[in-house]
Amino acid sequence: MAKVQELEIKNKYTGELIGTIPADTPETVNEKIKKVHKNQHLLKEMDFFERAQLLSKFATKLRFKKSQLKDLVVAEGGLPIKYSEWELNIVMNGFKFCDWYYQFLEEKPLTSIEGEQLVRIRYIPHGLAACISPRNTPISLPLYQLGANYLVGNGAIVKPSTACPLTMLEAYSIMEEMDLPALGALDLVIAPGEWAVDEFLKSPLVKTLMTITASHTAKDILVRYGRFLKKTVDKSMGFPMYTQPFKHFFFECAGNDAGIVMDDVNLEQVAKWNVTASYTNSGQQCFSMKRIIVHKDIYDQYIECLVKEMENLKYGDPTDPDTDIGPLGSRRILMMMEVMVADAKKFGAKIFTGAEKIDTGEDYGLFYKPTLVEIKPELCEDLTKAPFLWKEEAFGPVRSITKANDMKDAIRLANASNYGMRAVIYTSNLNNIEIFKNELEAANIYINARPMLVDITVSLGGIKDSAYPAGCKYYPQELVYGKYIYDGTPLNLEKIK
Amino acid sequence: MTEEELTSQIIDKKAYKTEIARNYTKFLSKYPEIFSDLINGSNFDFALYDSIETYDKESPVDIFNVYRNGNGIEIKPGRAVDSDLELALSLDAVKKLIQTKTKVDYAQLLGLFYDNPDEEKGWIDFVLHKRTQTLINMGYGKFAQTAGILKDDDDI
Structure with missing residues (x-):
């Protein structure tokens, strides 16, 4: 597929050209993946509440630019201005109070039948997430993807829709202006999903693929990953060994x-x-x-x-x-x-x-x-x-x-x-x-x-063909895994000394 | 306790750095019922800024705090010892807010400054010093709604 160098973004109502932006190529996408991966450790140098505080500050910066962002949402997304207000408010509120999500990530002690509390479940970020966003929400969903990953400590690459990437680019430039710490662990990719998704699938640095798309497209992504895995089979031991790892897939799909x-x-x-x-x-x-x-x-x-x-x-x-x-x-x-x-x-x-x-x-x-x-x-x-x-x-x-x-x-x-x-x-x-x-x-x-x-409190997610994995979802919850930690030290320290 | 029973008290009136802060405290003391949703012991700062730059540098021109006691509110100069949050306001916003004639008008204008902040016309913001969930439990969510800051329009 031809890789365009520039993208023209047009007003959805008037057809007027509102921006021409450079597009990524497979090479630049991979450079961005490497850069984000390399900088991911910067996120871990801050704790959850520091990152939450920074996102809250970012929400303030967004609010000060609300009118400009609204105009972009209307122009490139075609959303009526009264709806664009909702689109921005929902994301600004989510960021302003994002420490609320800590309740899903807080380490939990478990009590055994004997009454001991030797076990804890700690929530660990999965690692670099590549995220694909839809056309109908120029800012709320792509920014949620970016913010949720930042909040939990994952590096993230977000690919907004090529039909309306300007609002997200503007949001990212606001992050740059405020000098958001660890911004190197976040980036945007401007490229069509048709080939960008393959780059995400092929990269072993990408641990999670988070997409908001039609259910059929999501299934197609799984098929593509299957095909890719098949190409990596090593049969030298006499049975097929897939050399590429599982990825964590998180799909938000269609609703009816x-x-x-x-x-x-x-x-x-x-x-x-x-x-x-x-x-x-x-x-x-x-x-x-x-x-x-x-x-x-x-x-x-x-x-x-x-x-x-x-x-x-x-x-x-x-x-x-x-x-x-x-x-x-x-x-x-x-x-x-x-x-x-x-x-x-x-x-x-x-x-x-x-x-x-x-x-x-x-x-x-x-x-x-x-x-x-x-x-x-x-x-x-x-x-x-x-x-x-x-x-x-x-x-x-x-x-x-x-x-x-x-x-x-x-x-x-x-x-x-x-x-x-x-x-x-x-x-x-x-x-x-x-x-x-x-x-x-x-x-x-x-x-x-x-x-x-x-x-x-409004959650996303779905069952049947509406989401994978199934259930009501809060993004931060889906971007971490639970680690079971049994610490027998209080019982056994003397014995093993 | 009903709203009507709330009292207000301005402590150490001479300690304010600016006239506008003094006027704002006088204004707030007229409407202690604005704070009725907060639990006793709630304490937060009102910080007045002359520009966005000074807000970014956390350098207010004046600051006072409101403490919710059993009877009503106490307004004291300076930062609270263990502030729950900071309500940041531009001087232009405060000038307009203290001219409102009713608490409803005050809430509407406060909401407008939050919803549509403008460096020239006025703006407000807030910085949470405690966890959102803790603040919700202290009544700040309801307070923000009453004060016109948080709203969920009936129709989009």
Whole structure:
């Protein structure tokens, strides 16, 4: 694959050129890996709280540049300015109070049956992490990847999306300006994922590969690593010995979150939240209410409320503070939305609103009107036969809605998915809440919660094809391993002297 | 104890270096209820800076601390002995804050200076001296919310 020397970054709404930046080559990527690896020890010269304090200071510097960063997020990411505020606030709060994560890393004593406390579990950083970030969040996720590694003491290389790397470059330059200690143990790589991931996989210095990507892409990375391992086989002992080590893979992938609306709630209020949960950032979010499951007794009435709210959404210029829906991140997303809607129509799906596009014919200024598509409940169970819109992640402003007979049926429909990132329920019935807590298959579940919370306790991760390894996740937790330490010295020192 | 019962006391009024710090302490003493979410024994600094550079150098033009006692608050000059955190404020921010007429307006403006810091118009920040979890347990999270610093907008 050709290795470009420069990247042109364009405004997602106007197409205007907003920056030309040098791109990495495989050689420079490997130089950066070596540099970060060499400097990694600098992080270990500080303890967790020193590093946390420095990240907290960095959060302050970010806040002072918020307006500039917001403009970049809007221009290169196409995110509406009101959403870019959320994007920045969530990362600034996370950094400001990052010592909160110590609770996941604190050394823990274990007590034996005899009451002895000879064992401790200590958490040790895995080592250099290579991180790949998605296009839809120009700053929050790549900066979390960088910051979480710094916090726990891992060197890190982050590859922001080549569609929107400028915000991260600006964030990194703020780190340089403040002379962040041990910055040599952090770096950015500007390169397309297609080949950059291979460099990360091949380097024995990279211990963790952390990616936020589509589930299929994540699986492809595993396949690539398998192929690479195969090439390293040594058969001199008569059986295959793989000379390259395991890597720690940490994948944050797609979501196809269910949202259940029962018949005992204020429909106007829930519809308002539903629209925010489903269409923020033009629905280009892994966590987003993508499959709406509504109790049959309020189904028609709820759709009326929902459509009314959806039609209030303003789409257009993302710099306009009133704009709710900005341009799509790529032509591929536009195409995917069209394909999903067309496929659903083949199943007899009803379109309540939307299904219209604005196509400039260029790679900017692309819109797809917020769309609501009915999928019949009988089509949802067998995923091999279900419409794409139900079974795959709609990473854009198209959402499916279906009807449930009761709570049991709603859970059945919600669980009819290969994904399990998040889910939400709106109900005032305490029994239903308990059923939801116990039976819903997702790593993060929300009950009667308003969407887009800016709260440090918000976790990531997922089950099924939404994340690997499975479970709700806080990044720092995933970047360390537990070391079992049995210290028999108090019992045996005299004996071994 | 209800909010109305909180008292305030300014200790050693003559010890402040600047007029603006004195005025700010007078202002805060009018609204001790702002501190009602903090547990007894909480103690933190208000540091006033004339520029970002002096903030970076940790060199405030004046500093005082607020101590939450059983009855209300005590405002004392200088740094607290074992400060929980430092609330840093630019002089421009303080000048505007002390002109607000109600505690709601004060909280709104404080929030604005935190959310949209501006070297010319005013800014605030805070530096934690204790662990976030400890400070949350002492009531600082709620305090920050009441004071307008931490907010989670109902709608984005």
